[in-house]
Amino acid sequence: MNETTATRERLLFHLRENKGDWVSGEGLSDRLSVTRSAVWKHIRKLREEGYLIESSPKRGYRLQKASQMLLPQEIREGLETEVFGRGEIFHFTEIDSTNRKAGELAARGAPEGTLVISEAQSRGRGRMGREWFSPPGKGIYASLILRPPIAPSEAPGITLLTAVAVTDSLAALTRLKPAIKWPNDILIGGKKVAGILTEIRMEMDAVDYMVVGLGLNVNVKSFPDPIRETATSISRETGGVFSRVALLREYLRHFEDHYNAFRRGGLHGILKRWRKLSDTIGRRIRVVTLGGEYVGKAEDIDREGFLILKDGSGPPRRIFSGDVMYL
Ligand code: BTN
Numbered sequence: 001m002n003e004t005t006a007t008r009e010r011l012l013f014h015l016r017e018n019k020g021d022w023v024s025g026e027g028l029s030d031r032l033s034v035t036r037s038a039v040w041k042h043i044r045k046l047r048e049e050g051y052l053i054e055s056s057p058k059r060g061y062r063l064q065k066a067s068q069m070l071l072p073q074e075i076r077e078g079l080e081t082e083v084f085g086r087g088e089i090f091h092f093t094e095i096d097s098t099n100r101k102a103g104e105l106a107a108r109g110a111p112e113g114t115l116v117i118s119e120a121q122s123r124g125r126g127r128m129g130r131e132w133f134s135p136p137g138k139g140i141y142a143s144l145i146l147r148p149p150i151a152p153s154e155a156p157g158i159t160l161l162t163a164v165a166v167t168d169s170l171a172a173l174t175r176l177k178p179a180i181k182w183p184n185d186i187l188i189g190g191k192k193v194a195g196i197l198t199e200i201r202m203e204m205d206a207v208d209y210m211v212v213g214l215g216l217n218v219n220v221k222s223f224p225d226p227i228r229e230t231a232t233s234i235s236r237e238t239g240g241v242f243s244r245v246a247l248l249r250e251y252l253r254h255f256e257d258h259y260n261a262f263r264r265g266g267l268h269g270i271l272k273r274w275r276k277l278s279d280t281i282g283r284r285i286r287v288v289t290l291g292g293e294y295v296g297k298a299e300d301i302d303r304e305g306f307l308i309l310k311d312g313s314g315p316p317r318r319i320f321s322g323d324v325m326y327l
Contacts, residue, residue, distance in 0.1 A: 001088075007032055007034060007038075007042065008042045008045060008046065008073075009073045010031075010032055011028060011032055011039065011042050011043075011046070012046060012051070012063075012073055014028060014031060014032075015053065015061060015062075015063035016063060016066075016077075018062075018063075019063050020062070020063075020064075021062065022056070022059040022060050022061065022062045023060050023061050023062070024059065024060035025039050025040070025060045025061065026060075027060070028060070028061070039061075043055065043061060046067075049067050049069060049071055050067030050068055050069050050071075051063065051065070051066060051067045052064040052065035068137065068244075069091070069093075069119060069137070070091060070117045070119065070140070070142075070244055070245060070248060071091055072089035072091055074245045075089060075115075075117075075245060075248060075249060075252075076089075078249065079249050079252065079253075080249070080253045081252050081253055081256045082256065083112065083113040083256060084113050084115065084144060084252045084255055084256045084259075085113070085115055085248075085249070085252045086113060087111060087113045087114055087115075088110070088114050088115070089114075089115045089116075089117065090105070090114070090115070090116045090117070091117050091118070092116075092117070092118040092119070093118070093119050093120070093136075094118060094119065094120040094121070094122060094136065095116075095118040095120075095121060095122070096121065096122050096123040097121055097123050097124055097125045097213075098116040098117060098118050098121065098124075098141050098142060098143040098213060099116075099125050099143045099197055099199055099211050099213040100123075100125070101116045101143070102114070102116040102143035102144070102145050102211040102213070103199060103201075103211050105145065106145045106201070106209040106211060107201070107209075110145050111145070111147070112145060112146055112147040112148075113144070113145070114144070114145040115142060115143070115144055115145075115252075116142070116143045116145075117140075117141065117142045117143075117248075118134075118141050119136050119137050119141075120134055120135060120136035120137070120141070121134035121141050122134075124141060124215060125197055125213070126195060126197065126215070127184075127195065127197055127323070128288075128323055132195065132197075132215045133217075133220075133223060133224065133227060133231070134215065135220060137219075138217070138218060138219045138220045138221075138233075139215060139216055139217050139218050139219075139220055139233075139244070140214060140215070140216040140218060140244050140247060140248050140251075141213075141214075141215055142213070142214050142248060142251075143211050143212065143213040143214075144211070144212045144213075144214075144255070145209060145210075145211060146158065146209065146210040146211075146212060146259070147207075147208075147209050147210075148207055148210065148259075148262075148263065149206070149207075150206070150207050151205060151206065151207070152200065152202050152205070152206075152207055153304055154207075154267075154304060155198070155200050155207060155210065156183065156304060156305035156306065156320065156321070157262060157266075157267040157270065157304065157305045158198055158210055158212060158259075158262070159183055159184045159196055159198045159212070159305070160183065160184070160267070160270060160271070160274050160301070160305045161255075161258040161259060161262050161267075161270045161274075162184065162196045162198070162212050162214065162255065162258075163180045163183070163184045163185075163186060163196060163274065163277075164180070164254075164258055164270055164273050164274050164277060165251060165254035165255040165257075165258050166178075166186050166194050166196070166214060166216065166251060166254075167179075167180055167186055167277050168254045169247060169250035169251045169253075169254050170186070170193070170194075170234070170247075172250055172254075173242070173246060173247060173250055174234055174237075174238055174242065175238065176188050176234065176237055176238065178193060178194075178277075179277060179278065179279040180274060180277045180278040180279070180280070181278070181279065181280050181324055181326075182278060182280040182281075182298065182301065182307050182324055183305070183307070183321065183322075184196040184198075185324075186216075187279070188232055188237050189232070189237065191229075191230055191231060191232035192217075192227075192230060192231050192232065193216065193217050193231075193232050193233060193234065193237070194214065194215060194216040194217065195214075195215050196212065196213065196214055196215075197212075197213040197215075198210060198211070198212050198213070199211045199213070214251065216234075216247065216251075217231060217232065217233035217234065217236075218233060218234050218235065218242050218244050218247060219233060219234070219235045219241050219242060219244070220233040220235070220236070221233070221235070221236070234247075258270055267303065267304070267305065268303075271301065271303070271305070274301065275300075275301070278301075280298050280307075280324060280326075281298050281299070281300055281301070282297070282298065283297070283298050283326050283327075284296070284297055284298075284326075284327040285297070285298050285309070285324050285325060285326055285327060286324070286325045286327055287307070287309060287319055287322040287323065287324050287325075288322055288323045288325075289319060289320075289321065289322035289323075290321075290322075294309055294311055294317060294319070295311060295327070296309045296310050296311030296312065296317070297309070297310045297311075298324075299316060302318065306318040306319060306320055307319040307322075307324075
């Protein structure tokens, strides 16, 4: 964080501390050791970022309403993690894809825990080459950079633990009971509320970095064709409007807990939790993979997170990745 940004965060802290009360411009300039005109410039910038700040020549400044954007300082406020969301947070009003941007940053050496967020995406990437509907200010479009010391074969585990983290955070902050469809769709009442796109760069036999992208439909009111009937949002399911910042913080907390558990003891605990939350196991499904299409019963997921499909005759098939349809 550069000095200007740090000063602005401190200014915001003082305004927040006195929320609803006036704070004099002189007091702020003393406490922040900057000129009064610098205070004014910071206030102007905060307003541009969506903060509602009243000003009066005699009384100073008063914070009326925090910004509704997923700004780094809003995310960090009350965040209960140690790594994720603690380092650099890149926030955009609009970008093509947060996963693309995070990949670019990771390739240039950005450390684990780096977070890329955007209010909107013009070319949000979904799985299997699809696009992720990303209207401004209505969803969470967030990508995390990871550098796990694991073999590429362990990578699907990261997607499973992310799905568990998303499901846990929705269950914690809403009255909804989401289910996971293998490998990483989060469903409510059979409709998709969130998706995860994990992208990976390998070097020799190890993972160099991974980018875990989450798309969560929070306050989206309606969806375009062809996802009109198959997608949903938290607000559609509850009738309420939800704080994206609170949801993102909760997600980061659950993500970090599960990631640490995975780093310490492998996937065992996460698989147990995943099986509990998933509605895929035991069902007859059709799964479309890059290598072909299979129909059968989803028996289980194995130790590495592959789907075990039993299609009658032959030995069970291990499936790494694909699109599942319930039959
Ligand atoms: C899916 O198809 O289910 C995965 C969707 C993942 C969408 C998210 S939104 C944030 C991140 N950036 C992207 O371009 N895609 C992921």
